[in-house]
Amino acid sequence: MKPRIFIDGEHGTTGLQIRSRMEGRADVELLSIPEAERRNAAMREDLLNTADIAILCLPDDASREVIAFLSGNTTTRVIDTSTAHRTAPGWVYGFAELEKEQASKIRDARFVANPGCYPTGAIALLRPLRDAGLLPGDYPVSVNAVSGYTGGGKQLIAQMEDAARPDHITSEHFLYRLDLAHKHLPEMKLYGRLPREPIFAPSVGRFAQGMLVQVPLHLEGVSVETVHATLADHYAGQGIVTVASPAESAAAKRLDPTELANTDLMKLHVFASPDGTRLNLVALLDNLGKGASGAAVQNMDLMLSA
Ligand SMILES: NC(=O)C1=CN([C@@H]2O[C@H](COP(=O)(O)OP(=O)(O)OC[C@H]3O[C@@H](n4cnc5c(N)ncnc54)[C@H](OP(=O)(O)O)[C@@H]3O)[C@@H](O)[C@H]2O)C=CC1
Numbered sequence: 326m327k328p329r330i331f332i333d334g335e336h337g338t339t340g341l342q343i344r345s346r347m348e349g350r351a352d353v354e355l356l357s358i359p360e361a362e363r364r365n366a367a368m369r370e371d372l373l374n375t376a377d378i379a380i381l382c383l384p385d386d387a388s389r390e391v392i393a394f395l396s397g398n399t400t401t402r403v404i405d406t407s408t409a410h411r412t413a414p415g416w417v418y419g420f421a422e423l424e425k426e427q428a429s430k431i432r433d434a435r436f437v438a439n440p441g442c443y444p445t446g447a448i449a450l451l452r453p454l455r456d457a458g459l460l461p462g463d464y465p466v467s468v469n470a471v472s473g474y475t476g477g478g479k480q481l482i483a484q485m486e487d488a489a490r491p492d493h494i495t496s497e498h499f500l501y502r503l504d505l506a507h508k509h510l511p512e513m514k515l516y517g518r519l520p521r522e523p524i525f526a527p528s529v530g531r532f533a534q535g536m537l538v539q540v541p542l543h544l545e546g547v548s549v550e551t552v553h554a555t556l557a558d559h560y561a562g563q564g565i566v567t568v569a570s571p572a573e574s575a576a577a578k579r580l581d582p583t584e585l586a587n588t589d590l591m592k593l594h595v596f597a598s599p600d601g602t603r604l605n606l607v608a609l610l611d612n613l614g615k616g617a618s619g620a621a622v623q624n625m626d627l628m629l630s631a
C-alpha cells in the first residue's frame with residue numbers, strides 16, 4: 326500500500342504549495358478534504374488518524390490541537406510547518422543540512438518541526454561558523470531580512486493585494502516586529518547555537534515569493550577565505566543548499582530577493598569589504614520553497630525513505 330499523506334491546511338498558502346509539489350506523484354496517496362470542510366474537526370481527525378504522514382499547515386494553536394487529537398495514536402507521523410513545536414522536546418528540527426546526522430534523524434523521526442523561513446537562512450549562515458569556533462559566544466549577532474508577502478499567509482496576501490480592504494497595505498517595503506520580539510528568535514538561538522537572541526529586523530517587500538537573510542559580521546582575526554571555506558565544506562555535496570564561489574559573490578553588483586523564487590533551493594553568499602575586515606553573509610531562498618513547502622516535501626521524502 327502506498328503511504329498516505331494528509332496536508333491539514335491544504336487550502337492555505339503553504340498547504341497549496343505542498344499540494345502542487347505532490348501533483349503527479351505516483352508513490353504516495355494524497356488524502357484530501359474539500360475546501361468547504363477545511364475546519365471540520367471530525368473529518369480532519371479521521372484523516373489525521375488514517376494518514377501515515379500528516380503535514381500540518383496551520384496556525385500554531387491549531388497545530389497544538391492536532392497533537393492533542395493524536396494523543397491516542399501511535400502511528401501517524403507528523404511534519405508541522407508552524408512555529409508551535411520547533412524548540413519542543415521530542416521534536417526533530419526539519420533542517421536536513423543542519424549537521425551530518427540531521428537528515429537521518431528526520432528520516433527516523435515521528436515528529437518533525439519544519440523550520441521558519443527566516444531561521445532557515447540565518448541558521449544556515451551561523452551554525453557552521455559557531456561549530457567551527459569562528460563566531461565567539463559573546464558576538465552580538467544581528468539578522469536583517471526581507472521576505473515576499475506570501476510569508477504572512479492568506480491574511481497578509483489579502484492586505485497587500487486587495488485595495489478594497491480597509492486594512493490594505495500600500496507600502497512597497499516595510500519593517501515590522503519593531504519590538505524585536507519576533508517568534509523566530511527561539512529557534513535561531515537554539516539551532517544557531519547562539520548564547521543570546523540575535524537582534525532580528527524582518528521586513529516585507531511588494532513581491533510574492535523570495536527572501537534575503539543577512540548576517541553582518543566583524544570577525545577579528547578570521548579571514549574571508551576561512552569563512553567561505555567553512556560554509557563551502559559544510560554544504561559540500563548538498564543539492565539544495567549551495568555556497569556561491571568567491572568569484573560569483575565578488576562579481577555580484579546587486580542581489581534580488583526573488584532570484585530563487587519558485588525553487589526549493591537556497592544559496593549562501595559571503596560578501597566582504599575590500600580589506601576583508603567586514604563581512605555580510607547572505608542567504609537567498611524562497612520563503613515558500615526551502616523556507617516552508619519545499620522543506621516540508623524534502624522532510625516527507627526523508628521520512629518515506631526510512
Ligand atoms: N507562508 C509562509 O511563507 C510560511 C508559513 N509557515 C507556517 O505555515 C503555517 C501555515 O501558514 P500559511 O499557509 O502561510 O497560512 P494561511 O493562512 O495561508 O493558511 C492556513 C490554513 O489553515 C486553515 N486553518 C486555520 N485555522 C484552522 C483550524 N483551527 N482548523 C483547520 N484549519 C485551519 C486556514 O483556513 P481559513 O482559510 O479558514 O482561515 C487556511 O486554509 C503557519 O503556521 C505558518 O506560520 C512557515 C514558513 C513559511
Ligand SMILES: CC(=O)N[C@@H](CCC(=O)OP(=O)(O)O)C(=O)O
Binds near residue numbers: 440441442477481528
Ligand atoms: C512575512 C511574514 O509575515 N512572515 C512570517 C513568517 C513566516 C514563517 O516562517 O512562518 P512560521 O514561522 O510561522 O512558520 C512572520 O514574520 O510571522
